[in-house]
Each structure stands twice: as structure tokens, then as C-alpha cells.
Amino acid sequence: MENVVKKGMANLWKGKEAVGGKLYLTSQQLTHEAHKMNIKKEKVEINLSDIDRLEFYTNKVLGIPLMKNGLKVVDKENQQYKFVVNKRETWKDEIEALLEN
Numbered sequence: 001m002e003n004v005v006k007k008g009m010a011n012l013w014k015g016k017e018a019v020g021g022k023l024y025l026t027s028q029q030l031t032h033e034a035h036k037m038n039i040k041k042e043k044v045e046i047n048l049s050d051i052d053r054l055e056f057y058t059n060k061v062l063g064i065p066l067m068k069n070g071l072k073v074v075d076k077e078n079q080q081y082k083f084v085v086n087k088r089e090t091w092k093d094e095i096e097a098l099l100e101n
Contacts, residue, residue, distance in 0.1 A: 002026040006094050011084040012044060023083060025091070027098060030073065032083070048099055050075045054092050059084060 003026060010023035012032045019041075021034040030051075032044040057070035071088040073081040073095075085091050 002028055005098070006091070008086060008091075013082040013084070018084060023085060023091075025094060025098070027101075030095065032081075044081065046073060046075060046081060048095070050077075051095070051099060052076045052078075054095060056088060056092070057082065 004024050005027060006025040008023055009020075010032060011018040011020050012023075012034075013019075019032075019034045020037075021032055024031045024033070027048075029048055030046045034041045034043070051073060053074050055072040055074065056068070057072050058065040059067035059070050061067060067084075069084050069086065069088055071083045071085050071091055073083070075081075083091075
């Protein structure tokens with residue numbers, strides 16, 4: 001893996017399962033590595049050059065929108081990756097800064 005610009009704990013929604021793990025941002029990609037205890041353990045790598053847009057979303061608790069910790073990454077083929085992260089604004093800002101370079 002290249003030099004890590006930012007890393008943190010993150011869940012990645014795969015269907016109805018929130019796959020816990022770590023999210024890494026490098027100058028070239030965004031990578032989610034699942035914890036070993038998850039059922040779905042595949043590493044997800046998104047090249048920054050493939051990202052079309054970043055959006056915020058609100059996670060629901062018992063169907064009620066409460067948790068403002070969602071960051072959605074949409075690639076140029078319209079595939080969506082929904083992450084649950086701390087300080088989503090910081091993640092978005094840092095990804096966008098790399099996209100501008």
C-alpha cells in the first residue's frame with residue numbers, strides 16, 4: 001500500500017451488513033479492509049481517479065434518521081459505496097483535496 005494520508009475505523013455497508021474494518025486514504029485510492037471476524041472479508045479498493053462524487057447521508061436507528069456519520073462514494077459507473085465514519089466532513093475534504101490535484 002502507498003503512503004497513507006488518512007486512516008480510521010469505518011463500516012462499509014454490503015447489503016444489510018455493516019462490515020467493520022479500517023478505511024485508508026492514499027494519494028491514489030480509498031481502501032476498506034474488513035476485520036477478520038466479519039463474514040464478508042473482501043478488501044474494497046476504489047481508485048481516486050474512478051470517483052465521480054462524494055455525498056453525505058444519515059444513518060437510521062430503528063428507522064429514524066439520527067446518525068450523521070455516513071459518507072457515500074459514487075464512482076463513474078454509478079456504483080455506490082456507503083461508509084460509516086467518524087468526522088465525515090474531514091474525510092470528504094481530504095478526498096476532495098486529493099481529487100483536485
